[in-house]
Amino acid sequence: MSLKATKEHLTQLLADADISVIALTGKWGTGKSYMWNEVKAASEDPKIAGALFASLFGLSTIEQVKIKLIQGTIPALKASTKSAIKAGVKVLEGVHKGFGALNDLGLVVAPSMLKGKLIVLDDIERKHEKLNIEEVLGFIDEFTQQYGSRFILILNSDQLKDRAMWNTLREKVVDHELCLKTTPSEAFDIAIGLTPSYYSGRIREVVETCGLSNIRIISKVIKAVNRILGDRNDLKEAVLSRVIPSTVLLSAIHYKGIEDGPDFDFVLGQGNDIEEMIAAHEDEKGKVTEDTKRKGKWRLLLRELGILTSDEFEVLVADFLQSGLFDVSSVATIIDRYVTEDDLTTARNDCNEFLQRMVWEHTLTEAELLLEGTKLAENSHLLDAYKVTALHESLSELQDGKVIADLAIDRWIKAFREKNLTGVDLDNFFHRKVHPRVEEEFNAINLRSQTSTTALDACLHIIKSSGWGMREEAVLKSATVQDMEQIIRTCSTSDLQLFMRRMLEMCTDKQSYINHFGTAMDNFVHACRNIANDPNANRLGKLIKLLFADSKLEDGLKSKDSELAS
Structure with missing residues (x-):
């Protein structure tokens, strides 16, 4: 009762x-x-x-x-x-x-x-x-x-x-x-009386959605929200929608308030499509396990809470809950960024809500949905490539919606061009849908940027970012022996150290990189061989021989004549 x-x-x-x-x-x-x-x-x-x-x-x-x-x-x-x-x-x-x-x-x-x-x-x-x-x-x-x-x-x-x-x-x-x-609503009424909060309305929604009924845990959750948001009583709805659900959910998880609920790793990994891909693949094979069922239930909860992705904010909240140490400046910086991106956040939230309504609000007419979609299309430039693609796809399904859908793409591309980007990484590892015209824009920018990007730039980017994108792949694939040799002979000492280290690592594990960078490793070795065998290279030639010997790649420096003789 x-x-x-x-x-x-x-x-x-x-x-x-x-x-x-x-x-x-x-x-x-x-x-x-x-x-x-x-x-x-x-x-x-x-x-x-x-x-x-x-x-x-x-x-x-x-x-x-x-x-x-x-x-x-x-x-x-x-x-x-x-x-x-x-x-x-x-x-x-x-x-x-x-x-x-x-x-x-x-x-x-x-x-x-x-x-x-x-x-x-x-x-x-x-x-x-x-x-x-x-x-x-x-x-x-x-x-x-x-x-x-x-x-x-x-x-x-x-x-x-x-x-x-x-x-x-x-x-x-x-x-x-x-x-x-005790119902979650009753428990919250008691807890909020014991621990007041300016954000009580928002916290209540999440508490009830999570089904929290432990008064002591709810009080701790409220304290966590108050601690993290402080006296920032001027935060707009979009920012609150971004930070409060995550904070309440992570706090509830930490204080063990949700029976058979998600763990930190699952929430912090939200937005990584690999889990959904695995679940879908297992569904197709008819091998749905108890683990995939449980994670499917967790996914539904996060979607209901509007937690579609996690970033450094969720990481900081989790660190605070686990360590008790609160990094005020870091959280403030993230929230400040959310505030400045309020238009972006609002547009994304509105788009997410619209896409949900397209599926679940079966009582809405197509005319009503089209009216909502038209307003969203006016702010399509605030969406990311994947979201504007999803919006276009949904609007196109409505009667007379194709025109509005195309206008949304037009506005997005116009705003994208005005940014004058020198390069862009689509980072579409999970093969999410991207509208062909959007993908063309990305490819066009990357193609132009390749003419001004060297193999050295690509290597430095890979080192600093611990990864690479289409631009880096294209530049290294197209780098000739002469390009490689020019870089080694003319770049600064600090850049040479980074360039040689990264290229030698790639040569050591060539099979792992060949699909991404093609002949780049062979051309690099050829360029180094030219320099090592150049009597005028002096100390640079000796340095290359030393580095190749240290990497157990000295055989790559043998000239064709020496290879034939052996």
């Missing part, structure tokens, strides 16, 4: 004097104690308002439980009653010295002090192993049967190590059990 319904039922059960023992169960952190305190505070019944409370956490004897309960009665006792109790204990001590070991209030007076009381025992599953369940049963049975006491037993059902213990309690003493299933 929800918190509201459970609260109403508990109030009704307490009004029934024939029910002596009520069990209140539910998962950890869902507000059982919180709900009981609300019932107690709202009650006009003096027995409920004056209920005694004891947590069994770590208690190893039933005497310790009684003492805790007796201590709870002290504030309500009159001064004359306290004096009488103390005097009675001193008389008992005079009769038998063993009574001196008792608490000042005296366990001997427990029956009279707990008689007719409503007793709340919390954290039953966390009792010390020395506290035998039979003792607890005996205590409850004695005080309900002989002294008219009533009990509320509170325990976290998901934290039970000894299930048999609870079954015994339930069978022998519990008259009625209430199982609390």
